[in-house]
Amino acid sequence: MSGPLERTVALVTGAAQGIGLGIARALALASYKVVLADIEQELVERAAAALRAEGCQAVGESLDVTRADHWGRVVEQLDSRWGALDLLVNCAGISPRGTVESTDETLWEQTLGVNLKGAWLGIKAALPGLRSRQGTIVNIGSTRATRPMPGLFSYVVSKAGLWGLTQQVAVEYLAEGITCNMIAPGWVDTPNERRLQARYGRPDFPEGIRNLTTPEEVGAAVVYLASPHARKINGVILYLDAGLHIADDAGMVHLSDRSRPPFAQRLENTEATVVSGTRPSHP
Ligand SMILES: NC(=O)c1ccc[n+]([C@@H]2O[C@H](COP(=O)([O-])OP(=O)(O)OC[C@H]3O[C@@H](n4cnc5c(N)ncnc54)[C@H](O)[C@@H]3O)[C@@H](O)[C@H]2O)c1
Numbered sequence: 001m002s003g004p005l006e007r008t009v010a011l012v013t014g015a016a017q018g019i020g021l022g023i024a025r026a027l028a029l030a031s032y033k034v035v036l037a038d039i040e041q042e043l044v045e046r047a048a049a050a051l052r053a054e055g056c057q058a059v060g061e062s063l064d065v066t067r068a069d070h071w072g073r074v075v076e077q078l079d080s081r082w083g084a085l086d087l088l089v090n091c092a093g094i095s096p097r098g099t100v101e102s103t104d105e106t107l108w109e110q111t112l113g114v115n116l117k118g119a120w121l122g123i124k125a126a127l128p129g130l131r132s133r134q135g136t137i138v139n140i141g142s143t144r145a146t147r148p149m150p151g152l153f154s155y156v157v158s159k160a161g162l163w164g165l166t167q168q169v170a171v172e173y174l175a176e177g178i179t180c181n182m183i184a185p186g187w188v189d190t191p192n193e194r195r196l197q198a199r200y201g202r203p204d205f206p207e208g209i210r211n212l213t214t215p216e217e218v219g220a221a222v223v224y225l226a227s228p229h230a231r232k233i234n235g236v237i238l239y240l241d242a243g244l245h246i247a248d249d250a251g252m253v254h255l256s257d258r259s260r261p262p263f264a265q266r267l268e269n270t271e272a273t274v275v276s277g278t279r280p281s282h283p
Contacts, residue, residue: 007086007136007226009129011035011078013065013122014092016043018190019140022215023089023222028056030223033082037063037074038092065092065118071125084129087226090119090162091140095155097200103153115158116165123169123180134177136230138222139166141182141237143245151200159184163237170235179234183221186241188213211242 010027014020015036024036028051036051038044041062048060061077063070078085093115098107119139129135144152145159162182169180187193189206197205206212221240224230239245 007032007133009033009035009078009082009085010087010089010226011037011074011085011122011126012089012091013037013063013118014140016040016047016060018192019185019188019215019218020089020091021047022219023091023140024058024219025051025056026216026219026223027087027089027226028054028058032087033057035059035061035074035078037061037065039064065090065122066113068121068125071121075125075129079129084132084135085126086130086133086135087138088122088126088130088135089138089140089222090122092118093140093158095152095196097151098153099151100153108154111154112158112161115155116161119162120165123165127173127178130178131173131176136178136226137166137169137180138225139180139182140218141166141184143184143186143239143241145182145184145237147245166237167235174234179225179231181225181233181235182237183218183225184237184239184241184245185213185218186211186239186244188215188218190215211244213240213242 008031010032012020012024012027012034015024016038020038021036024034024047028034034051034057036044036048036058038060039062041060044062045060048058051058059081061074063074065071075085094111096107096111123137126135126137130137139162141162142155142159144156145163148156166180166182173180187209189212194205197203202208218240221238225233225238
């Protein structure tokens with residue numbers, strides 16, 4: 001029996017900057033030929049050129065993930081340049097703020113369009129290639145898919161939907177050797193996340209926050225999920241947040257305030273007081 005096919009051709013959406021660029025770079029350095037696709041044409045072409053200057057095989061393509069015709073063009077061009085696609089990474093995303101009541105239909109459609117429909121359209125367009133190569137799909141979700149936060153209504157819904165989509169695709173194509181998984185990062189230090197936090201969240205981001213994830217760490221996780229070692233990993237969420245999603249308040253307390261001692265240390269101090277003050281001593 002022949003072994004698994006080597007994966008060599010990847011397409012990453014949202015690759016002009018931030019996490020998508022981190023993923024594209026990790027794949028390119030792991031010898032993938034990479035198409036970096038983004039709605040920001042100039043930025044994505046510059047990002048691809050920078051990778052080529054590092055000796056990597058990379059091209060930048062303009063793509064609006066919400067447009068089926070754009071997907072058709074990009075996949076066709078990729079096919080004729082490098083042959084069938086065997087790794088699709090859906091990373092393009094937006095994270096607007098809004099509650100259930102303040103979110104209007106336009107915002108709802110924009111967020112679900114990019115974060116959820118965009119991934120579906122990409123998978124649909126890539127499937128012929130993925131099928132021929134027993135390829136793999138990695139969707140970039142968020143810890144917020146399973147740990148919602150007030151004020152992130154359409155984002156949380158879109159990422160929860162992406163988790164459903166991930167499982168459905170995994171089930172529909174498992175007989176064909178295609179895998180589909182979702183990476184759920186916690187806070188990742190990207191230029192746009194800095195802007196968002198300055199405006200809506202934590203002005204002390206990133207200096208004041210501990211346990212931030214880096215784009216390089218997300219890239220390394222994608223390289224792993226696409227490797228032969230991960231052939232049996234299908235339909236899962238890979239949390240990439242130092243375990244914060246299982247901590248209290250979705251990890252916010254643990255994330256906060258780098259200047260304070262870590263939780264465990266503070267707990268040790270508390271226990272020492274309790275033991276000496278109230279517990280009976282044992283022989
Ligand atoms: N930064 C974080 O803390 C964090 C945490 C968890 C998950 N995520 C997810 O990771 C992904 C990337 O986040 P980031 O911080 O790097 O964001 P970013 O804003 O830096 O990058 C997102 C990219 O997507 C592109 N994009 C937006 N709409 C598009 C469209 N219609 N078609 C094609 N491209 C489009 C943008 O031009 C941009 O280059 C998003 O899906 C986000 O939800 C981010």
